[in-house]
Amino acid sequence: MTTPRITLNDGTTIPQLGFGVFRVDPEETERIVSDALEVGYRHIDTAAIYGNEIGVGRAIAASGIPRDELYITTKLWNSDQGTQSAIDAMDLSLEKLGLDHVDLYLIHWPRPDLDRYLESWHTLEQLKADGKTTSIGVSNFHIPHLERVIGESGTVPAVDQIELHPAFAQRPIREYAASKGIAIEAWGPLGQGKYDLFGMPAVADAARAHGVSPAQAVIRWHLQHGIIVFPKSNSRERIAQNFDVFGFELTAAEMAAIDGLDQGMRVGSNPDEATL
Ligand code: NAD
Numbered sequence: 001m002t003t004p005r006i007t008l009n010d011g012t013t014i015p016q017l018g019f020g021v022f023r024v025d026p027e028e029t030e031r032i033v034s035d036a037l038e039v040g041y042r043h044i045d046t047a048a049i050y051g052n053e054i055g056v057g058r059a060i061a062a063s064g065i066p067r068d069e070l071y072i073t074t075k076l077w078n079s080d081q082g083t084q085s086a087i088d089a090m091d092l093s094l095e096k097l098g099l100d101h102v103d104l105y106l107i108h109w110p111r112p113d114l115d116r117y118l119e120s121w122h123t124l125e126q127l128k129a130d131g132k133t134t135s136i137g138v139s140n141f142h143i144p145h146l147e148r149v150i151g152e153s154g155t156v157p158a159v160d161q162i163e164l165h166p167a168f169a170q171r172p173i174r175e176y177a178a179s180k181g182i183a184i185e186a187w188g189p190l191g192q193g194k195y196d197l198f199g200m201p202a203v204a205d206a207a208r209a210h211g212v213s214p215a216q217a218v219i220r221w222h223l224q225h226g227i228i229v230f231p232k233s234n235s236r237e238r239i240a241q242n243f244d245v246f247g248f249e250l251t252a253a254e255m256a257a258i259d260g261l262d263q264g265m266r267v268g269s270n271p272d273e274a275t276l
Contacts, residue, residue, distance in 0.1 A: 003015040003016060003017045003018075003042065003043070004017075004223075006226070008135055008158040008183055009158055009181040009182065010134075010158050012103075012134055012135055014071055014104070014135075014159075014183070015041075015043040017043070017219070017223065017228075017229055017243065017245070018041060018042075018044060018228070018230035019033070019232070020044075020187070021044065021045065021046045021050055021052055022050055022232055024050070024052055026054065026055055027055075028055070029052040029056060029058075029059070030055040032055075032234055033059035034062060035236045036239050036243075037060075039240045042065070042070050043073075044060075044070070044071070044072055044230075045161075046073065046075075046097075047074055047075035048074060048076065048077045048080070048089060048092070049077045053097050054097075056072070056097060058098075060072070060097070061098055070103075071104070072097065072099065072102045072103050072104075074093045074105060075105070075106040075107070076120060077108055078109050081114060081116040081120040082116050082123070083119060086120050086123040087127065090105060090127050090132055090133070100132075101132050101133060102133045104133065104134070104135045104136070105127060105132070105133035105137075107124065107139065107141075108139050108140070109140045110140060110141050110145040110271055111274070111275070112145065113275060117145065118149060121152075121157075136155075136158060137161065137182075137185075138159070139185075139187070141160050141162075142173065142271055143172065143176050145271075146160065146177075146182070156180055156181060156182060157182055158183060160183075160184060161186075161187055162186070163188050163266060163268045164184065164186035164188070164189065164222075164227065165188055165189055165197065166191070166197060166200075166258050166261040167191060167195060167261050167262060168265050169259065174227075184227050184228065185227070185229070186222055188268060189229045190219075192267055194267040197261075198215065198218075202254075202258045203217055203258060206254040206257070206258065210250075213241060215242060216241060216242070216244065216245050217254075217258075218258070219245045220248065223245065224255060
């Protein structure tokens with residue numbers, strides 16, 4: 001099955017379903033990412049702070065999959081925001097990944113208290129011009145942060161990667177992003193297992209109706225909303241299950257029922273306050 005692709009505002013395309021490696025043990029990353037590549041994933045979402053870029057790079061090298069068939073994202077950590085520090089951080093990420101470029105490079109958090117995200121954004125523009133990343137975007141940016149980078153640089157981020165799952169559906173940012181042509185990527189798409197998403201009737205009923213797992217129903221909800229999604233699992237069985245989501249479609253009523261679970265319930269840090 002070829003994963004559907006979303007066209008970004010810079011004209012490139014990204015596989016809509018990928019594999020995330022947050023909290024994947026660096027020692028196990030090569031094996032787990034190799035499993036994901038064998039299952040068929042071609043989009044991997046990592047970050048410098050995850051400490052596992054070396055394992056991701058080893059799995060890529062061992063796979064023998066042509067580079068242009070893979071989509072690799074990594075992220076600039078907060079303490080490296082700036083100009084030379086960000087250039088150095090990107091070079092280190094590329095070295096660890098064993099790549100000469102990534103497909104997408106993101107500012108991981110805005111950290112408004114540091115007030116360096118605008119400077120960092122200009123650095124990402126330069127890294128793109130230098131060919132070290134094909135696309136540039138942001139993560140955990142709220143509307144005022146997006147407005148500032150767009151207003152000051154004139155460059156619209158290709159994506160904003162934000163916490164997004166049925167109980168925290170982020171409608172205002174999704175609407176703003178759609179109006180600007182920014183694609184939305186969901187992190188914590190399954191709620192990171194921090195609340196009983198899979199037991200909620202809207203999810204459990206949809207899953208039962210289609211003979212799939214609740215996780216598959218939730219991934220489908222993201223896909224049908226046009227959201228880019230990369231669930232994480234260490235288990236090969238679940239990695240395969242999460243990729244097997246193209247043989248069914250949620251009805252409009254099932255989508256609406258899952259939409260109804262939104263309670264504005266964040267499970268991660270608030271980007272306005274985070275000092276990670
Ligand atoms: P997630 O919502 O994908 O949840 C992962 C958890 O769900 C796993 O620990 C696993 O126990 C469970 N799970 C996965 N598949 C399952 C299945 N089929 N059945 C039952 N349980 C299942 O959370 P996440 O890993 O935090 O988010 C996905 C990716 O988003 C990350 O790996 C990372 O790449 C990215 N991310 C980015 C940020 C950011 O600040 N930009 C923050 C967190 C995560």
